[in-house]
Amino acid sequence: MQRYLLSRLLQAVAILFGVLLLVFLMVRATGDPAALMMPREASQQDIQAFRHAMGFDRPLLIQFWDFLSGVVVGDFGNSLYYKTPALPLILERLPATLQLACVGMLMALVVGIPLGLAAGATPGSLWDTIARAVGLLGQSTPNFWLAMVMIIIFAVNLSWLPSFGRDELRSVIMPAFVLGLPTMGVLVRLTRSAVLEIRGEDYVRTAYGKGLRPRQVYFRHILRNVAIPLVSVIGIQFGYMLGGSIYIETIFAWPGMGTLIADAVGHRDFLLVQSIAFFTSAVIIALSLLTDLVYSLLDPRIRYGA
Numbered sequence: 001m002q003r004y005l006l007s008r009l010l011q012a013v014a015i016l017f018g019v020l021l022l023v024f025l026m027v028r029a030t031g032d033p034a035a036l037m038m039p040r041e042a043s044q045q046d047i048q049a050f051r052h053a054m055g056f057d058r059p060l061l062i063q064f065w066d067f068l069s070g071v072v073v074g075d076f077g078n079s080l081y082y083k084t085p086a087l088p089l090i091l092e093r094l095p096a097t098l099q100l101a102c103v104g105m106l107m108a109l110v111v112g113i114p115l116g117l118a119a120g121a122t123p124g125s126l127w128d129t130i131a132r133a134v135g136l137l138g139q140s141t142p143n144f145w146l147a148m149v150m151i152i153i154f155a156v157n158l159s160w161l162p163s164f165g166r167d168e169l170r171s172v173i174m175p176a177f178v179l180g181l182p183t184m185g186v187l188v189r190l191t192r193s194a195v196l197e198i199r200g201e202d203y204v205r206t207a208y209g210k211g212l213r214p215r216q217v218y219f220r221h222i223l224r225n226v227a228i229p230l231v232s233v234i235g236i237q238f239g240y241m242l243g244g245s246i247y248i249e250t251i252f253a254w255p256g257m258g259t260l261i262a263d264a265v266g267h268r269d270f271l272l273v274q275s276i277a278f279f280t281s282a283v284i285i286a287l288s289l290l291t292d293l294v295y296s297l298l299d300p301r302i303r304y305g306a
Helices: 002-029 033-037 044-054 060-072 086-121 126-140 143-157 169-199 202-209 214-243 246-251 257-266 270-298
Strands: none
Touching: 002 060, 002 270, 033 044, 033 270, 086 126, 086 169, 086 214, 086 246, 086 257, 086 270, 126 169, 143 169, 143 246, 169 214, 169 246, 202 214, 214 270, 246 257, 257 270
């Protein structure tokens, strides 16, 4: 286990280094950063002065080293639009994005897993039909379209929920549901297929042959083995929800990292864009590592690094 943990940590460091390099190169692949970050009406002299002040006139290797050494100590540079360090801006918006992702994931878990379990236990039943419909809708409905439809119905016509902002607890319901619906569809379909597959395994038939009650077989053997693939999907989907909420946060004017990166792109604040990209990648990598470690807790038979 220690060998596996060490190897995964080394892999995470290597991936983070690759992300740093990719983000650094992508900003410069769009063109001259100084020309892109400066206003369109800026003169050539202003652009040259800005390029010198930001260090863009130095060799790329030195620029990358400065960027890397700053990230190591938590210095992501200053936002050009907000005129403040980038990291405090990100940390200020992080709680709103975490709240949105956590509530969306909670909705997906509460609906998706029980519905998938019921469908897998009773194939061909009404629950199975509902589960397949939810799975299909969850993975085929465009988020931005659903968000606008829900705003029209529940905010404009019925006045049940606020259409934007983060002023009260009710304001998180619509954006969280829209964000969590694709994950809900994935969980329903995965849980249903896993239950159907595990029900036919030899050890399940053996448990029935020993005289165990169906409830005991279901909870002791089926649910525990269903949890292993679910952990992987939940970890991956939660990372996607943290990093892929730009459209949802923009539509609902949710003050999270999604709206922050949208504003940064709109204002040509590429230093803030690359900071958010790296920070989000680091969180997703940490979630992936945590997900792998949870495997061994759910199933002691799994031995890493053997």
